[in-house]
Structures are given as C-alpha cells and as structure tokens.
Amino acid sequence: MAAIELRGVTKRYERVGFLGSRSVTALHDLDLTVRSGEIFGFLGPNGAGKSTTIDILLDYTAPTSGSVSVLGRDVATESTAVRERVGVLPDGYGPIGERTGREHVEFAIEANGADDDPEELIERVGMCGPDAYPVAEYSKGMAQRLMLAVALVGEPDLLVLDEPTTGLDPNGARTMRRIVREENDRGATVFFSSHIMEQVEAVCDRVAIVDGGELVTVDTIDALRDSTDETATVTLELSAVPEGVLESVRALEGVSGVRADGTTVVVACADATKAAVVATVYDSGAEVTDVTTSETSLEELFERYTRGVAQ
Amino acid sequence: MNAPAPDTFALFVREDVRDTVRERQFQLLVGFFVLPSALLTYAAGRSASVAGNQVELLPSLLPAFAMLTPLLALGFFASTLVEKRTTGALNVVLGLPISRRTVVVGTLVGRSIVICAGLGASLLVAVPFALFVGVAVDLGRFVVVGVILALLAVTFTALAVAISATVRTSTRATTAAFAAFVVFFFNLWAHLPNTLSYVRHGFSYPETDPEWVPFLEAINPVAAYANLLGGLYPDLNSGAFIQPPAEPAVYERPAFALVVLVGWIVLATAVGYRRFRTTDL
Structure with missing residues (x-):
C-alpha cells in the first residue's frame, strides 16, 4: 500500500x-x-x-x-x-x-x-x-x-x-x-x-x-547523482574570443551548452568531452589564460530543473 | 457526517475554556458582568433607602443585562476562530485528529460555558449583595430570568462563532459583529419586513400590515427574548427596545420565542460549520 x-x-x-x-x-x-x-x-x-x-x-x-x-x-x-x-x-x-x-x-x-x-x-x-x-x-x-x-x-x-x-x-x-x-x-x-x-x-x-x-x-538520490556525474562545466578565460570558436565547440559531440560572457567561455558538456573542449578552443588560436572545470552538483541540477514559479 | 468523537470533543471544549482563562478573557468577561451588576444593585439599594419604598432587584438589573449580554458575546467571541486562523493555531489543531465540526461546535460550547459563567457569577454576586443593601429578591423568578438571559447569551455566542467561522480577517469579524448588534438590538431588523411590505404594496404602506410582517419582526432574537420574558412576567421590563405586544399572536408567545432562540443557535452554527468545513486554511 x-x-x-x-x-x-x-x-x-x-x-x-x-x-x-x-x-x-x-x-x-x-x-x-x-x-x-x-x-x-x-x-x-x-x-x-x-x-x-x-x-x-x-x-x-x-x-x-x-x-x-x-x-x-x-x-x-x-x-x-x-x-x-x-x-x-x-x-x-x-x-x-x-x-x-x-x-x-x-x-x-x-x-x-x-x-x-x-x-x-x-x-x-x-x-x-x-x-x-x-x-x-x-x-x-x-x-x-x-x-x-x-x-x-x-x-x-x-x-x-x-x-x-x-x-x-x-x-x-x-x-x-x-x-x-x-x-x-x-x-x-x-x-x-x-x-x-x-x-x-x-x-x-x-x-x-x-x-x-x-x-x-x-x-x-543515487540516480540523480548518476545523471549529474555525466555533466561537467568547463570555464575558459581567453584574451579574446575569436570568430567561430563558439560554433565549433558547440559542434562537438557531448556539448550541451556554450555561452560567452565577455572573454569568458562557459561550456556545459559530458565529463568525457572536457579535454576535447579545451583542445578545440586552444586550436582556434585564442590565447587561453585560465581553465577551470567542475562537476555539476546536485544544487546545480536542482537549479537546472527548476526555473520559475506558479503561473 | 459522523458524530464527533466524544473524547476529542470534550478535550477541545475543556482546553478552549482553559484558553480563555490563560488569555485572561474569562476574568475580563466576568469583570464586565460582575461590576455593573454590583453597581446597579448598590444603586438600587441606595434608592430604596432614600425613597423608603420596596425596590426589586430584577427591574434594576435587566435593562443593563439585556444590552450587555449580546454586546459582550459578540465583542468577545466574534474573532475567536479568525484569530486562530491568522495566527496559525488552526494549522496545529487541525493537524491533530480533531474534526472541523469539533472546532466549530466545540468553540460554541466552550465560549457558551464562559459567558454563562460570567453571567451566573454576576447574578450570584447580586443576590446576597441585594439582601445586604435592602433590595428585594424573588428567587424563583430570578432563576428563570437568569436562564432566559443565559439562552440569549448562547444565541449571540452562536452568532459570534458563526461570524468567526465565516470571515477571514479580524476587521471583517469586528464589523460583522457590530452590524449584528445594531441590527438585532436596535431592531433595524424590523425595517426589513416593513420595507418589503412597502415595496410589495406598490411603494406605499398598506393600511394594515400583512400577517408575515409582525411574524418576521418576532424572528429577531432580541424580540424573541423580549417576548419570552414579557410573556412569562408581563410586569418586568425586558430591557430591550422591543416591547412584547399586549395581545400576542402565536409567534409572539413564549413557547414560540423559545423555538426562535434555539433555532438561531442551530441555524447560525450550521451555517458557520458549512462555511468552515470547505474553507481553505
């Protein structure tokens, strides 16, 4: 029951x-x-x-x-x-x-x-x-x-x-x-x-x-955690964002989101794609000054699931 | 609809009465009854000794008590459930296995006990004090009038609890209680059937009132109280603004007046409960 x-x-x-x-x-x-x-x-x-x-x-x-x-x-x-x-x-x-x-x-x-x-x-x-x-x-x-x-x-x-x-x-x-x-x-x-x-x-x-x-x-909770383990965030600090780099990153398999904020590029992607993301940006000719990666926490998952209040 | 589980009902009533003691409401209410009662008895004693004639206790007390009883019932109890709702106390009470019917009926019973205790205390104080200051007391009559006043008190407590179960804010409860007092005690109620008859008679007053006009007038709980008291003791002034007619029709006789008062208690509680049963907390 x-x-x-x-x-x-x-x-x-x-x-x-x-x-x-x-x-x-x-x-x-x-x-x-x-x-x-x-x-x-x-x-x-x-x-x-x-x-x-x-x-x-x-x-x-x-x-x-x-x-x-x-x-x-x-x-x-x-x-x-x-x-x-x-x-x-x-x-x-x-x-x-x-x-x-x-x-x-x-x-x-x-x-x-x-x-x-x-x-x-x-x-x-x-x-x-x-x-x-x-x-x-x-x-x-x-x-x-x-x-x-x-x-x-x-x-x-x-x-x-x-x-x-x-x-x-x-x-x-x-x-x-x-x-x-x-x-x-x-x-x-x-x-x-x-x-x-x-x-x-x-x-x-x-x-x-x-x-x-x-x-x-x-x-x-475990299943939720599993689903979050697959996603990671890569944040790259560039001297300048060259043309087309966002598009080529977006084209990579496993990338779920790309956004540029000034000279900072934030990429949400599968755990295994992190290296490819960094390599793609590096190859585009941009000068990479800093790279940080993080795994998505449950907190972020919660944020992603929930956007807004009752209509 | 199942009968309220007797154990939680008794528990609710007991704690509701104790709540009024904890909040000093009980003490205040008793004070509001006992003080005028003592003062009026004392005044009656003074006038008896000055004029040197026989003065009886009841005629001295009734005018004040006829007004005080509905006024205190409405004033003290009309926001009872509203307050519990706004403070969140109802969330606690209704989180326990206590039904909404127990809350409404239990509040009516609890507060009726409280106001009758106040009324009873004031009458009990008045009797020995009256004898002490030389005011005559007809004990049998005194007890019957006490019971009638208690019935009036319970009627207005039922109205107050119904108001508090229906409205959502204290302001509205206070306004509704005030309106109820004015309509019933100052007998604005009587204008209702008169206006109706005026409209139905093509916007002019008929030469003789149709039968239903005085009938509706007699449905006013204060009129019922006056009819009940006046029918039993024609020489006593009930203290209400409504005087019982010299030749009462069936619906102006004491037996019917009793039915009217009990009817108000049942009807007000039923309406209050119906609203409260389906309301969102």
Missing part, C-alpha cells in the same frame, strides 16, 4: 473581485506516489507548490480536482481518521492561545489517545528549558522543535514535515535529521519538503522535484 497517493491533483486559487477575477494555478495535474516505509524528499523553489501539496494532503485545503489518499484512506472523506495516524509539522503554524509548550504536547497526546510521556518528547527534540513558557514567546527555532515533538506524538505511521529545518541552528538541524532516521527505522514513512538540496540529500531515499506547480522529476 502506498503511504501517499496523489492522482491528477490540480489546485486553483480563485479570487473573485468586482473588477474581474484572478486565479492562480498552484498545482497542475500532479501525480505522486510515496511508498510505505521510505523517506521521501519533496523539493522545489519558493512558490513551486510544495506547501499547497502538503495542505491538500492534510485537508487544510481541498483540491480543485483530483484524488488524494493517505495511508489508504481518502483524505476528502476521512481526514480525521487519516490524521490519527499522521504526524504533522505544518507550515505557517502558530501557538494556540497562551498555551505553554508542554500544554501543546499534552494536548496532542490526549487528542491522539496516545500514552507518550511529554517529558520524553520534549527532551528528544531538545526544548527542555522553555517548555513551561507560552509558545507565543518562543523563537522560531524553539517553536520548530516543539512542533516536531507534537508531530511525533503517538508513533505515527506517516510523518509529514513542511520545511522542517526552517529556523533551526546546525544542532537542531542535526537533531531533526537524526529523528527522521530514527522514525524511519521504527517503520514510519517520512515525507518532507525543502528548498535546500543538502537537507534532502542527507536523509532521503527518493526525491521529487516540483516547479511551477508541476512534477519535474521523481527519482532516487
């Missing part, structure tokens, strides 16, 4: 006004399956539709069309039952009134009918000191730790974490990653969104990249 299954999910936000209406399509015909037991990273730039997807998973928002099932249940009709088995760290959360951190955790434990020890959860996320104060006074990072504790209540089968490391210090981010792994070892599926590739890279089994409301790719 899939932990999360989205089929043809479209979300349009409509705003009706006196002088014409506006609408934004945040998600367009999204299909996504998260398998039971995996750590799934949901990656995309700001405005790509990550939080909208999560809002739809949790029934904070209803999709304009399409179907959503979580842990085998239809979210549209059984959202309360779904949330009994899902731990949530939502985006844009806020304190409930003047309740203290401990009261938030206790409320979550009671609402889930769980028998967790609030002390243990608070200790696990590292917010022991401030637990007796109202959450309204918390710093962003401390509130984030608290919300993680709330999400962990009742050993959920699925953890949905929206940008979980926002506002966390490096220690907090490490704790977050450790807890994600621990929960996964216990058997929980973890779905989390991020716009930071490193976060995802460090813990995820599979990754989906969304951009402009559409799914760009779904793959394992």
